[in-house]
Amino acid sequence: MKYDKRYMVVIGTAAVLFMLVIGRLFYVTVIxxxxxxxxxxxxxxxEIIIPAKRGxxxxxxxxxxxxATEAYRxxxxxxxxxxxxxxxxxxxEYYAGPLAEILGEDEEAIISKLTSLSxxxxxxxxxxxxxxxxxxxxxxxxxxxxxxxxxxxxxxxPNGNYLSHVLGAVNVDGTGVMGIEYEYNEALKGIDGIKxxxxxxxxxxxxxxxxxxxxxxxxxxxVLTIDERVQFFIESLADKAMEEHEAxxxxxxxxxxxxxxxxxxxNSPDFNPGNPRGDLTQxxxxxITRNRAxxxxxxxxxxxxxxxxxxxxxxxxxxxxxxxxxxxxIHVDGVRINCVKRDGHGDESLxxxxxxxxxxxxxxxxxxxxxxxxxxxxxxxxxGAKTGIDLPGETTGITFKTDVMRNIxxxxxxxxxxxxxxxxxxxxxxxxxxxxxxxxxxxxxxxxVSTDKDGKVLSEEVLFTEEGERVxxxxxxxxxxxxxxxxxxxxxxxxxxxxxxxxxxxTGTAQKIILNEEGKQTYSDDEFIASFVGGAPASDxxxxxxxxxxxxxxxxxxxxxxxxxxxxxxxxxxxxxxLD
Numbered sequence: 001m002k003y004d005k006r007y008m009v010v011i012g013t014a015a016v017l018f019m020l021v022i023g024r025l026f027y028v029t030v031i032x033x034x035x036x037x038x039x040x041x042x043x044x045x046x047e048i049i050i051p052a053k054r055g056x057x058x059x060x061x062x063x064x065x066x067x068a069t070e071a072y073r074x075x076x077x078x079x080x081x082x083x084x085x086x087x088x089x090x091x092x093e094y095y096a097g098p099l100a101e102i103l104g105e106d107e108e109a110i111i112s113k114l115t116s117l118s119x120x121x122x123x124x125x126x127x128x129x130x131x132x133x134x135x136x137x138x139x140x141x142x143x144x145x146x147x148x149x150x151x152x153x154x155x156x157x158p159n160g161n162y163l164s165h166v167l168g169a170v171n172v173d174g175t176g177v178m179g180i181e182y183e184y185n186e187a188l189k190g191i192d193g194i195k196x197x198x199x200x201x202x203x204x205x206x207x208x209x210x211x212x213x214x215x216x217x218x219x220x221x222x223v224l225t226i227d228e229r230v231q232f233f234i235e236s237l238a239d240k241a242m243e244e245h246e247a248x249x250x251x252x253x254x255x256x257x258x259x260x261x262x263x264x265x266x267n268s269p270d271f272n273p274g275n276p277r278g279d280l281t282q283x284x285x286x287x288i289t290r291n292r293a294x295x296x297x298x299x300x301x302x303x304x305x306x307x308x309x310x311x312x313x314x315x316x317x318x319x320x321x322x323x324x325x326x327x328x329x330i331h332v333d334g335v336r337i338n339c340v341k342r343d344g345h346g347d348e349s350l351x352x353x354x355x356x357x358x359x360x361x362x363x364x365x366x367x368x369x370x371x372x373x374x375x376x377x378x379x380x381x382x383x384g385a386k387t388g389i390d391l392p393g394e395t396t397g398i399t400f401k402t403d404v405m406r407n408i409x410x411x412x413x414x415x416x417x418x419x420x421x422x423x424x425x426x427x428x429x430x431x432x433x434x435x436x437x438x439x440x441x442x443x444x445x446x447x448x449v450s451t452d453k454d455g456k457v458l459s460e461e462v463l464f465t466e467e468g469e470r471v472x473x474x475x476x477x478x479x480x481x482x483x484x485x486x487x488x489x490x491x492x493x494x495x496x497x498x499x500x501x502x503x504x505x506x507t508g509t510a511q512k513i514i515l516n517e518e519g520k521q522t523y524s525d526d527e528f529i530a531s532f533v534g535g536a537p538a539s540d541x542x543x544x545x546x547x548x549x550x551x552x553x554x555x556x557x558x559x560x561x562x563x564x565x566x567x568x569x570x571x572x573x574x575x576x577x578x579l580d
Contacts, residue, residue, distance in 0.1 A: 531558045
């Protein structure tokens with residue numbers, strides 16, 4: 001009887017256990033199948049981002065200026081790493097030393113990352129394949145399972161510092177932070193892909209097809225208006241001018257007035273776009289990476305007389321037959337304003353006033369024009385507003401407001417004092433005069449190009465196709481071009497004069513505005529900005545040139561410092577582009 005009772009208990013227990021097993025099996029295979037499968041997949045599958053290749057940047061002739069090369073990154077799964085240390089009774093230092101040696105990093109930095117309290121961390125990015133191959137060998141030797149190898153890109157600038165202020169730079173994530181890298185970041189960056197791959201216990205991809213993969217869409221290529229040869233030449237001239245005049249800085253822009261396309265833009269000193277930070281202080285970095293052609297404003301001096309003259313001609317308040325007398329100074333509201341020639345120019349025609357850069361004659365013209373009409377054309381030319389150039393951080397400059405202007409403000413504004421402008425604003429105005437009175441937007445990118453993964457062109461989009469805005473009549477443009485040619489191309493005393501090609505233009509010399517000992521703005525007695533704006537050929541302008549030399553130590557005048565540089569540029573480009 002007792003035997004039967006024990007038998008029944010055993011049978012009953014076995015039946016209960018069997019039912020529990022059956023129930024668990026039913027739960028695993030039916031009720032929780034998806035959940036358990038997902039958990040299992042989560043343990044062997046990893047989501048890997050496939051970075052889109054950032055678009056290339058090319059000059060107008062197809063020369064490569066910036067590109068992205070394939071690279072890798074290494075991340076650490078710190079949860080797995082802590083488990084590994086515990087199971088093998090090791091410390092982070094055991095792995096940090098070899099990793100630092102392979103990756104070319106500081107050992108303490110690696111230790112700091114491995115001992116972070118987070119669940120994961122980036123060990124290093126932008127690694128070449130040869131480094132990854134060494135790392136994989138080490139992973140196999142040490143049976144490591146906490147390191148993850150992924151894809152990355154390295155931005156490559158083959159010409160070093162070349163065109164740095166235009167190209168700009170990217171950060172460690174490959175995002176543009178300055179220049180056209182920033183301005184066109186959305187077009188350049190593309191769309192990342194994704195791959196969900198099965199991994200072995202060492203976090204290595206298993207060598208069979210990925211579970212899910214969405215290919216990356218590469219970024220668009222940018223084709224610039226920049227001409228590589230023009231850019232190289234003006235950069236060498238800028239460096240030469242910096243040394244020869246011991247200048248604080250040099251800015252040169254070359255453009256096509258008919259389209260607004262910029263053929264070359266340089267600010268010296270420059271920087272390495274591949275490593276802009278280098279070992280610079282924050283103040284040095286901020287100063288050297290500023291695109292002064294776009295971001296900074298200055299008093300233009302006599303180059304601004306182009307605006308005063310063209311507005312007066314357009315409004316019909318002066319003509320070429322008018323005569324002016326310059327005794328060397330003029331009084332406005334009781335303030336004496338001196339001419340560049342202190343003993344005066346005497347009797348002058350309209351053409352003479354511009355050629356001589358006569359302050360007295362120009363102020364007389366402005367007085368005939370009046371505050372409202374002068375400011376009307378200052379606004380039409382685009383001063384006091386952004387030009388719309390496709391580079392970041394553009395300044396608007398500062399102009400006088402008509403309703404608060406005094407007579408003295410009208411006088412100083414007409415000769416380029418008191419108002420401040422950017423280099424691109426001034427060149428836009430010169431281009432407008434040279435382009436038969438039609439203003440075009442300055443720009444550095446001609447078009448975007450979409451390609452497939454094999455480099456085959458899928459589509460192109462040409463930018464800046466605007467017809468332009470008329471500022472002055474074609475007749476006024478022609479009259480201004482004759483005056484500007486008379487000032488340079490027909491003036492053998494001009495340092496920009498050449499027998500080879502008809503050059504037109506205007507020089508400028510301006511005192512720099514500095515902070516005095518009390519922290520207030522004042523004009524410097526020994527710091528000047530020398531400039532020239534013009535182009536060639538006068539009969540059919542194909543290029544315009546702006547040269548600005550900041551604080552030359554030997555000479556101060558635009559006609560002495562900047563004009564010869566502009567002439568050298570124009571003569572060289574005439575050989576290259578056959579301007580005439």
